[in-house]
Amino acid sequence: MGVHRTYAEINDKIKSGKVVVVTAEEIIEMVEQKGVEQVASEVDIVTTGTFGPMCSSGAFFNFGHPSPRIKMHKVWMNGVPAYTGIAAVDAYLGVNELPEYDPLNSNYPGEFRYGGGHVIEDLVAGKSIKFEATGYGTDCYPRKKIETYINLDDINEATLFNPRNAYQNYNVAVNVSDKKIYTYMGTLKPKMGNAHYCSAGQLSPLLNDPYYRTIGIGTRIFLGGGVGYVAWHGTQHSPCGPRGENGVPLGGAGTLSVIGDLKQMKHQWLRGTSFLGYGSTLTVGIGIPIPILNEEMVRFTAVKDEDIFAPVVDYSYDYPNANGKSLGMVSYAQLKAGVIEVGGKEIPTAPLSSYVKAREIAGTLKQWIQKGQFLLGEPVQTLPSSDSEIKIKGLQEKQNF
Amino acid sequence: MSPKKIVLRFPPQIVDRPLISTLVKDYDLMISIVKANINPYKEGSMVVELTGDPDNYNQGLDFLRDQGVRVEDLSEDIVRIMDRCTHCGACTSSCPTGALFISRPSMEVILDDEKCVVCGVCLKTCPVKAIEVNFNGKN
Numbered sequence: 001m002g003v004h005r006t007y008a009e010i011n012d013k014i015k016s017g018k019v020v021v022v023t024a025e026e027i028i029e030m031v032e033q034k035g036v037e038q039v040a041s042e043v044d045i046v047t048t049g050t051f052g053p054m055c056s057s058g059a060f061f062n063f064g065h066p067s068p069r070i071k072m073h074k075v076w077m078n079g080v081p082a083y084t085g086i087a088a089v090d091a092y093l094g095v096n097e098l099p100e101y102d103p104l105n106s107n108y109p110g111e112f113r114y115g116g117g118h119v120i121e122d123l124v125a126g127k128s129i130k131f132e133a134t135g136y137g138t139d140c141y142p143r144k145k146i147e148t149y150i151n152l153d154d155i156n157e158a159t160l161f162n163p164r165n166a167y168q169n170y171n172v173a174v175n176v177s178d179k180k181i182y183t184y185m186g187t188l189k190p191k192m193g194n195a196h197y198c199s200a201g202q203l204s205p206l207l208n209d210p211y212y213r214t215i216g217i218g219t220r221i222f223l224g225g226g227v228g229y230v231a232w233h234g235t236q237h238s239p240c241g242p243r244g245e246n247g248v249p250l251g252g253a254g255t256l257s258v259i260g261d262l263k264q265m266k267h268q269w270l271r272g273t274s275f276l277g278y279g280s281t282l283t284v285g286i287g288i289p290i291p292i293l294n295e296e297m298v299r300f301t302a303v304k305d306e307d308i309f310a311p312v313v314d315y316s317y318d319y320p321n322a323n324g325k326s327l328g329m330v331s332y333a334q335l336k337a338g339v340i341e342v343g344g345k346e347i348p349t350a351p352l353s354s355y356v357k358a359r360e361i362a363g364t365l366k367q368w369i370q371k372g373q374f375l376l377g378e379p380v381q382t383l384p385s386s387d388s389e390i391k392i393k394g395l396q397e398k399q400n401f
Numbered sequence: 402m403s404p405k406k407i408v409l410r411f412p413p414q415i416v417d418r419p420l421i422s423t424l425v426k427d428y429d430l431m432i433s434i435v436k437a438n439i440n441p442y443k444e445g446s447m448v449v450e451l452t453g454d455p456d457n458y459n460q461g462l463d464f465l466r467d468q469g470v471r472v473e474d475l476s477e478d479i480v481r482i483m484d485r486c487t488h489c490g491a492c493t494s495s496c497p498t499g500a501l502f503i504s505r506p507s508m509e510v511i512l513d514d515e516k517c518v519v520c521g522v523c524l525k526t527c528p529v530k531a532i533e534v535n536f537n538g539k540n
Binding site for chain 1: 490495528
């Protein structure tokens with residue numbers, strides 16, 4: 001028979017202060033000591049966390065109308081262009097966007113010190129930013145130019161809306177060539193001189209709910225230090241790839257699209273980030289509560305680093321040419337220990353995703369729930385899973401329609 | 402001679418003199434200006450990297466001292482801004498001396514000043530720019 005809980009029952013326990021919450025790290029040891037059955041009867045929620053660079057992120061803004069009104073055709077926020085192909089004073093600022101004066105990689109490797117992600121961090125930190133817009137002038141929106149300074153309080157809406165975050169597992173990047181390369185996975189030394197990985201492993205949200213049984217549209221989450229929601233499955237969501245016996249994907253798989261009010265977020269958890277020779281991005285803090293609806297969820301959330309495997313991929317040739325090759329599989333336990341072995345060679349590892357901060361996020365979310373400040377959101381629809389037959393397509397080059 | 406970094410301090414009375422060009426013209430030294438803060442009527446400072454023949458190098462520095470310039474060896478420190486550092490760990494694999502390393506099992510990033518040779522690689526590889534360099538105790 002076993003344990004069965006509903007979202008409503010767990011939320012009642014949160015309200016009455018009787019809920020039992022542990023982090024995705026803590027449950028591992030509990031299960032080792034007490035077994036799945038016992039832990040399932042005791043624990044209501046497991047909290048997860050991740051804090052890593054998430055390039056497919058950005059924010060929608062409504063700046064309000066000046067007098068006279070303007071239809072903003074071009075917008076710059078601290079010199080960084082925002083997308084204005086939506087209503088008159090709305091725009092979307094992507095975190096990878098760069099100022100037009102940035103030398104990019106013409107001075108290789110470019111430093112990309114300030115981009116859209118940094119603008120978002122500055123705004124959330126309460127700073128004023130320079131705002132410039134131009135319009136072509138219409139009868140209803142006659143103004144052609146405005147220059148001013150804005151902060152988050154001055155504008156109507158600021159909504160973080162990230163099309164792809166919280167990747168379920170990811171490649172381990174190495175460089176087999178004989179020259180140093182600069183990638184979105186950091187600076188990679190020649191001849192496999194280092195290996196970079198980017199996942200919180202056993203603390204990472206989607207690795208603790210590998211088939212998306214509880215994480216779906218409407219799931220309430222910790223997002224950038226505030227409260228947010230899962231909006232949809234993320235772009236490139238790929239749930240049908242190979243999985244281990246424990247259900248955990250053996251490479252990049254599921255992704256989440258998340259949304260939340262930027263005005264209640266904290267700049268510590270949304271950090272403008274620069275990758276030498278690659279570009280700018282945003283490091284995003286995400287924490288997701290996983291309800292222990294049954295024993296199966298205990299087994300899923302008790303997953304350990306040694307049981308999560310990632311493919312080692314060459315970023316000098318194999319990745320750029322999209323040939324799908326892997327040089328082997330390694331576990332997150334090996335990656336976190338600091339050395340992996342690939343083809344008989346020992347390679348030192350380094351993470352790009354902060355395990356320290358992932359732990360802090362899982363701990364913070366646990367506290368919010370224990371204090372009754374955060375209720376579970378029951379998904380209104382689950383995400384496409386391993387039975388969805390989703391196939392990720394490459395872009396084909398064609399000569400005509 | 403391999404490049405050497407030094408700090409030059411210019412008293413207000415001499416900041417308008419063409420001193421650096423003399424090092425090039427008369428002493429055949431190659432100069433790379435790392436950092437400079439020169440303003441009219443104020444004490445100026447400059448961090449320069451000098452390369453050239455050792456005799457010319459010493460004579461060039463003597464010339465500067467004769468003109469009233471204070472010449473100091475450069476002491477640089479790498480400093481980590483703790484409230485910017487996210488402990489991601491990206492710096493640890495490019496640090497050539499292992500001064501930046503991950504403490505296990507906490508996974509915190511540690512900076513060991515004793516091992517740091519102030520090469521500056523981490524200044525560029527740190528994704529959140531949490532690392533700065535101090536010249537002679539000043540930022």
